[in-house]
Amino acid sequence: MRTAFYISDGTAITSEVFGHALLSLFPTEFKHQTISFVETVEQALDAKEKINKVCARSQEPALVFHTFVNNEIREVIDSCDGIIYNFLEHFVAPLEKQLNMKAKPKAHRTHSIHENSYDHRIEAVNYALANDDGSIVTNYEDADVILVGVSRSGKTPSSLYLALQYGIKAANYPFTDDDMDELQIPTFLKPYKKKLFGLTIDAQRLIDIRENRLSNSKYASARQCRMEVREVEKLYKKERIPFINTTKFSVEEITAKILSETGLQRYKY
Amino acid sequence: MRTAFYISDGTAITSEVFGHALLSLFPTEFKHQTISFVETVEQALDAKEKINKVCARSQEPALVFHTFVNNEIREVIDSCDGIIYNFLEHFVAPLEKQLNMKAKPKAHRTHSIHENSYDHRIEAVNYALANDDGSIVTNYEDADVILVGVSRSGKTPSSLYLALQYGIKAANYPFTDDDMDELQIPTFLKPYKKKLFGLTIDAQRLIDIRENRLSNSKYASARQCRMEVREVEKLYKKERIPFINTTKFSVEEITAKILSETGLQRYKY
Numbered sequence: 001m002r003t004a005f006y007i008s009d010g011t012a013i014t015s016e017v018f019g020h021a022l023l024s025l026f027p028t029e030f031k032h033q034t035i036s037f038v039e040t041v042e043q044a045l046d047a048k049e050k051i052n053k054v055c056a057r058s059q060e061p062a063l064v065f066h067t068f069v070n071n072e073i074r075e076v077i078d079s080c081d082g083i084i085y086n087f088l089e090h091f092v093a094p095l096e097k098q099l100n101m102k103a104k105p106k107a108h109r110t111h112s113i114h115e116n117s118y119d120h121r122i123e124a125v126n127y128a129l130a131n132d133d134g135s136i137v138t139n140y141e142d143a144d145v146i147l148v149g150v151s152r153s154g155k156t157p158s159s160l161y162l163a164l165q166y167g168i169k170a171a172n173y174p175f176t177d178d179d180m181d182e183l184q185i186p187t188f189l190k191p192y193k194k195k196l197f198g199l200t201i202d203a204q205r206l207i208d209i210r211e212n213r214l215s216n217s218k219y220a221s222a223r224q225c226r227m228e229v230r231e232v233e234k235l236y237k238k239e240r241i242p243f244i245n246t247t248k249f250s251v252e253e254i255t256a257k258i259l260s261e262t263g264l265q266r267y268k269y
Numbered sequence: 270m271r272t273a274f275y276i277s278d279g280t281a282i283t284s285e286v287f288g289h290a291l292l293s294l295f296p297t298e299f300k301h302q303t304i305s306f307v308e309t310v311e312q313a314l315d316a317k318e319k320i321n322k323v324c325a326r327s328q329e330p331a332l333v334f335h336t337f338v339n340n341e342i343r344e345v346i347d348s349c350d351g352i353i354y355n356f357l358e359h360f361v362a363p364l365e366k367q368l369n370m371k372a373k374p375k376a377h378r379t380h381s382i383h384e385n386s387y388d389h390r391i392e393a394v395n396y397a398l399a400n401d402d403g404s405i406v407t408n409y410e411d412a413d414v415i416l417v418g419v420s421r422s423g424k425t426p427s428s429l430y431l432a433l434q435y436g437i438k439a440a441n442y443p444f445t446d447d448d449m450d451e452l453q454i455p456t457f458l459k460p461y462k463k464k465l466f467g468l469t470i471d472a473q474r475l476i477d478i479r480e481n482r483l484s485n486s487k488y489a490s491a492r493q494c495r496m497e498v499r500e501v502e503k504l505y506k507k508e509r510i511p512f513i514n515t516t517k518f519s520v521e522e523i524t525a526k527i528l529s530e531t532g533l534q535r536y537k538y
């Protein structure tokens with residue numbers, strides 16, 4: 001199996017995203033290896049040695065995705081036995097021309113603390129945790145969005161991802177069995193109706209997830225899951241609450257759809 | 270201010286990372302706009318219209334970062350009035366040659382559910398929440414890593430990020446004032462000493478954060494914060510617990526450093 005290296009002077013997240021976007025186009029498997037925080041020539045030489053060892057052991061040279069710009073470290077990495085892919089170098093010159101200014105490469109630029117976005121995100125994480133699962137129902141004034149849905153439809157991971165990735169304050173409120181007789185928007189949520197965003201999920205997937213948590217319970221029964229899903233979807237439609245079905249979506253996709261449909265602004269780019 | 274568009278048939282996360290990595294090299298500000306889930310020619314025409322409107326209003330054409338590969342939609346976007354940057358097209362041909370196979374573009378490939386990594390991540394989020402802040406101290410057998418540190422040194426956001434981004438199960442345990450007389454590793458953590466990873470923080474930053482939460486308290490006092498930081502750092506050194514100072518690092522950097530120092534494997538690439 002071919003090895004792909006992702007290397008950078010910082011987190012290497014950009015190199016990973018860059019390499020993964022390309023490799024996912026190919027119908028084959030790769031071995032992945034990240035080398036982050038390569039900040040000195042010595043560390044670059046270590047990285048080069050690792051790559052060269054892998055290349056020596058294999059008939060196929062390793063693929064090396066990196067984002068170093070213009071420096072000694074880049075030259076060390078570029079001199080390894082792997083095949084180098086550096087997307088920055090293809091685009092910096094055309095962008096310099098278009099923007100009519102010189103690029104000023106700094107180390108650690110992409111995923112470091114900057115633009116005041118950091119405190120926003122930590123505050124949003126604290127908000128999501130404090131307002132998870134309907135634990136407090138008096139804080140909705142501060143919410144950017146309030147996710148609603150049945151238990152295990154994806155509310156908590158989505159709230160946390162919105163906070164960590166985008167600095168968005170997402171509360172979430174679960175509709176439980178007790179709510180199901182004539183399901184309606186709870187009184188304390190009514191003033192915030194415009195902030196509501198519904199999640200739903202295929203009943204069969206819900207049954208599987210709940211069975212995994214609480215086997216042979218009423219909570220995980222087919223009858224209960226089907227009823228809950230039917231009731232919340234009826235509510236979303238009646239009250240015109242925007243909603244998505246999370247069954248086939250990753251947390252990245254769910255949250256990107258929430259941003260796209262609500263027009264909420266990210267605090268971090 | 271120049272507008273940058275990030276466009277894709279999926280979440281547009283790859284386009285955002287790609288564009289942001291490039292634009293962060295330039296010492297100027299941009300207006301950012303994401304258009305996700307452009308899955309039909311009609312939606313592409315809508316996106317094109319949005320871009321063209323922005324271009325018409327400004328003297329400088331918008332920058333358009335996208336990742337469409339080989340299709341009708343790409344042609345529509347490429348025909349807009351903005352300046353197009355598509356990193357995939359530069360690299361697909363060389364990679365096809367290197368891998369000796371044709372790329373098979375699929376929509377929604379990068380950030381969708383795949384490779385069984387999804388359940389791992391949700392499970393890891395549930396684990397992080399259940400084992401946050403020392404709330405349960407009997408589950409450490411399952412932890413991949415146990416973050417320790419004083420209150421507000423970054424344990425919770427780091428645990429959640431490790432779970433959401435990498436599928437890694439991170440518990441976290443806070444050292445509080447009660448632990449500070451002759452601080453040592455608590456009995457229930459001793460069997461898992463190899464999983465411990467310490468966070469520390471500059472006392473002044475800790476004072477600021479705690480003041481923000483609980484103004485004029487002993488908890489936020491300079492004396493208390495300095496003492497706590499001094500004690501945990503002493504413990505890390507005495508017990509040879511690997512640790513980092515989180516003061517100047519984003520949650521991406523903290524977690525990338527934890528992965529780099531522990532050698533923990535990501536479940537998601």
